[in-house]
Amino acid sequence: MNAPFQARAGLRDPFTAFVCDDATADMLRPVAVEHGWSPEKVNKGGLRNAVQSLSVSASPNILFVDLSESADPLNDINALAEVCEPGTIVIAAGQVNDVRLYRDLVASGIHDYLLKPFSVDQLRDTFANAQAILSGPRGEAQVDKPHVMSTVIGVRGGVGASTIATSLAWLLGDKAHRTTALLDLDIHFGTGALALDLEPGRGLTDAIENPSRIDGLFIERAMVRANERLSVLSAEAPINQPLITDGTAFFQLQEEMRNAFESTVLDLPRHMLIQFPHMVHDAHVAVVVAELTLAATRDTIRILAWLKSNAPQTKVIVVANRVPSGGALEISRKDFEQSIERSVDVVIAEDGKLAAQAAKLGKPVAEVAAGKAAAPYAALCNMVLSHATEEGASEAKGAAAAKSLVDNLKSMLSKPKQAAAA
Ligand SMILES: Nc1ncnc2c1ncn2[C@@H]1O[C@H](COP(=O)(O)OP(=O)(O)O)[C@@H](O)[C@H]1O
Ligand SMILES: [Mg+2]
DSSP states (O other), rough: OOOOOOGGGSOOSSSEEEESSSHHHHHHHHHHTTTTTTTEEESSSSSHHHHHHHTTOOOOOOEEEEEETOOSSHHHHHHHHSOOTOOOEEEESOOOOOOHHHHHHTTTSSEEESSSOOOOHHHHHHHHHHHHTTTTTTHHHHHSOOOOOEEEESSSSSSSSSHHHHHHHHHHHHHHHOOOOEEEEETTTTTTTGGOOOOOOOOOHHHHGGGGGGSSSHHHHHHHEEEEEEEEEEOOOOOOOOOOOOSSHHHHHHHHHHHHHHHHEEEEHHHHHHOHHHHHEEEEEEEEEOOOHHHHHHHHHHHHHHHHHHHHTTTTEEEEEEEETTTTTOOOHHHHHHHHTTTSSSEEEEEEEHHHHHHTTTTOOHHHGGGGTTTTHHHHHHHHHHHHHHHHHOOOOOOOHHHHHHHHHHHHHHHHHHHHHH
């Protein structure tokens, strides 16, 4: 909830509270007044009322919410996260004294948890801290990081493209410290939310049905937050409902994500690539995920050729995933590389144990992996970032080349004149 949407901050109320009892309300009101906030923004009704009222109104900059009446605080906080716009700093209070709950709340994006009864000074401290964050240099930090648009394409189903997309998005957020959007375009069977133990929500389905509604505010509301720097847009559209769209929604979403985040990862099923080729046009990097099998070799060749002619400016990274150890290979790496006429950039071993563990924990594989198993994911993330910056550099080089071309043309134009004058 403390996400990077500074642009909207001006439209919001500075502060709203939802408390459960009069004692808390009485303590909060004078402190609110000290900060220049209206004491009327201290409402009764706790978390339940907060969820209800935020589902129909804009979220404040600072939200105080009392969890005392909540039977399952963590679950209820997730309900709040669905209606609360990113950028809101949430301060929770409650009576449960459990460090695990505290940790889980913080992991789900809560700024602070005050154990009741708390003192006025504790309250002042936490508000001061929240305000420091709001007025902090987050906006400037964003300017330093040009957007990185990446897309992950599995050459066949089941090769692990979504697994890699989720991991890449998580790494861009957690390790590269970039606010990151994961857009899962498997509209009916998407796993972007599932892999992170989240409910996909209706955001993506709404966007497809009503592309004209997509703007910055829509993105803030529709995206589901996995952590402080990773938000997901994914769907489980009803399977009796065919996908009806001309792709405008996807294009708009990509555009808005470019504005709101520092990186975007598109999980692009290969049939969507055929139907909506424009999704790749703006990608700095395409991660092509394959297996070392005969069928995957054929489809890698075809997809690489497609990328070459449809998105020549996009840098391609080839990942061989699920590579079994020992001699159980259907096709050797060497033969695969020869067939696709380029080398494999990243090799990820078949590791059922790790995949199962990640699924059980509802975490990306890259987060669960340790040591040697984590290395290829880190390498992939670094490659994506360096290719994207190279892209920027080569654009600049291109501009320089264009300039000298113009200079050349000018001098060519001036020559005949001289010749004519001579
Ligand atoms: N390196 C790996 N080792 C073992 N299992 C993997 C590996 N990568 C992915 N998987 C598993 O393969 C299955 C399909 O992965 P998924 O990412 O959904 O594929 P795709 O998106 O390409 O269809 C999942 O159960 C996932 O856990
Ligand atoms: Mg997939």
